[in-house]
Amino acid sequence: SAVISQKPSRDICQRGTSLTIQCQVDSQVTMMFWYRQQPGQSLTLIATANQGSEATYESGFVIDKFPISRPNLTFSTLTVSNMSPEDSSIYLCSVVTSGRRGLGDEQFFGPGTRLTVL
Amino acid sequence: LAKTTQPISMDSYEGQEVNITCSHNNIATNDYITWYQQFPSQGPRFIIQGYKTKVTNEVASLFIPADRKSSTLSLPRVSLSDTAVYYCLVGGLLTGGGNKLTFGTGTQLKVEL
Numbered sequence: 001s002a003v004i005s006q007k008p009s010r011d012i013c014q015r016g017t018s019l020t021i022q023c024q025v026d027s028q029v030t031m032m033f034w035y036r037q038q039p040g041q042s043l044t045l046i047a048t049a050n051q052g053s054e055a056t057y058e059s060g061f062v063i064d065k066f067p068i069s070r071p072n073l074t075f076s077t078l079t080v081s082n083m084s085p086e087d088s089s090i091y092l093c094s095v096v097t098s099g100r101r102g103l104g105d106e107q108f109f110g111p112g113t114r115l116t117v118l
Numbered sequence: 119l120a121k122t123t124q125p126i127s128m129d130s131y132e133g134q135e136v137n138i139t140c141s142h143n144n145i146a147t148n149d150y151i152t153w154y155q156q157f158p159s160q161g162p163r164f165i166i167q168g169y170k171t172k173v174t175n176e177v178a179s180l181f182i183p184a185d186r187k188s189s190t191l192s193l194p195r196v197s198l199s200d201t202a203v204y205y206c207l208v209g210g211l212l213t214g215g216g217n218k219l220t221f222g223t224g225t226q227l228k229v230e231l
Contacts (some may be wrong), residue, residue: 035221042205043162044220052202092161104150104169104210112208 002027002095004110012116013083019114020079023093028073031096034066037112038089046091049076083117090114122206122222129228136193136224140206143187149184151189151203154205156224162205193227201229 003026013019023032032049047068048056055068070076080087093110123141130136142151154162166173168180168189172180179192193200205223 031151045220090159094161104152106164106165106167107152107154107162107207108164112159112161114159 001072001106002029002097002108004093004095004108006091006110006113008113009111010114010116012118014118015084017083018079018081018085019083019115020077021091021093021115022115023076023110025074025095029095030073032070032076033096034068034076034078034091035094036108037092044091046078049078063106080115083115085117088115088117100106121220124182124204124206124222124225125230126223129230130196131193131230132197136196136200136227138191138193138204138206138227138228139188140191140222141188141207142206142208145186145208146210149210151180151186152207152209153178153189153191154207155229156203156205165204184230196227196229198229198231200227202227214227 003104005024007022013020024082029050034046034049035043036046037043045058046061047058049068049070050056057063065081067079077090090112092112095109096105096107150167152167153165155165156162166175166180167176168182170182170186173180181190191204203226205221205224207221
């Protein structure tokens with residue numbers, strides 16, 4: 001299993017500014033991901049945070065807007081740059097580990113960062 | 119990507135059994151089927167996972183037919199605290215499955231007294 005913490009838990013930011021969200025895992029994991037969840041919606045994958053290399057972004061997300069760092073196997077940051085009200089959302093960090101009892105992948109999520117952009 | 123289709127919402131009463139079905143017609147050979155539960159203001163939480171046939175744990179059962187193109191999450195005797203969104207995911211990264219772990223719309227389960 002994996003326990004994930006995120007900082008900050010919530011923030012209110014002004015348009016045009018940037019916010020960096022931190023994700024800390026209590027064990028070393030290979031696969032780490034960043035998701036966005038807009039109010040009342042499902043989760044949308046932003047990118048895969050790769051340790052030691054550039055993140056892999058999903059369609060519709062670009063590095064200039066959502067730069068990601070992954071300096072080691074327990075930590076990652078996501079920056080939301082040049083924010084607009086449309087970026088108001090919950091941002092979640094997750095990791096994938098081998099499933100319990102020899103089954104498939106198991107995904108663990110952080111508590112999320114609730115971002116409001118004014 | 120293994121697209122999943124679930125009912126948008128379901129209503130139930132305390133003490134009843136709830137069955138939520140998910141369709142995933144293009145599931146790949148190495149994909150597993152995993153269900154997650156999400157409460158408001160929290161990240162999704164693993165409930166149960168299976169590959170084929172039936173899996174049961176302390177909170178739920180998962181039924182998967184032989185063709186694996188659908189799955190049914192069964193919650194026995196639900197309570198108010200089971201009110202949440204339930205997501206069906208099909209994929210396999212570490213298992214070499216062909217699909218990423220993509221979240222569908224989820225099913226909002228509402229349990230009443």
